[in-house]
Amino acid sequence: xxxxxxxxxxxxxxxxxxxxxxxxxxxxxxxxxxxxxxxxxxxxxxxxxxxxxxxxxxxxxxxxxxxxxxxxxxxxxxxxxxxxxxxxxxxxxxxxxxxxxxxxx
Numbered sequence: 477x478x479x480x481x482x483x484x485x486x487x488x489x490x491x492x493x494x495x496x497x498x499x500x501x502x503x504x505x506x507x508x509x510x511x512x513x514x515x516x517x518x519x520x521x522x523x524x525x526x527x528x529x530x531x532x533x534x535x536x537x538x539x540x541x542x543x544x545x546x547x548x549x550x551x552x553x554x555x556x557x558x559x560x561x562x563x564x565x566x567x568x569x570x571x572x573x574x575x576x577x578x579x580x581x
Contacts, residue, residue: 494542
């Protein structure tokens, strides 16, 4: 094997998502999940979903379990929006968006 060839199978780079959620209500919110989408030129593409539910105590800041997300293969390098949706019982209760850049690997 030549020195520039690696036997290791490389995965594409992803983005690690570990959101902090601020519950500024005086009531707890139990059983929330989140999902992550990439806003592309073709619309929104789902790229991740939390695997477990979390409880948000009243008047708290909670870090949710993290996950690694990957852009769909058909997405070209460029600027996009990363969308996070916090859900309870399937309904969106909060959302945020972040500018991200997909780079060629």
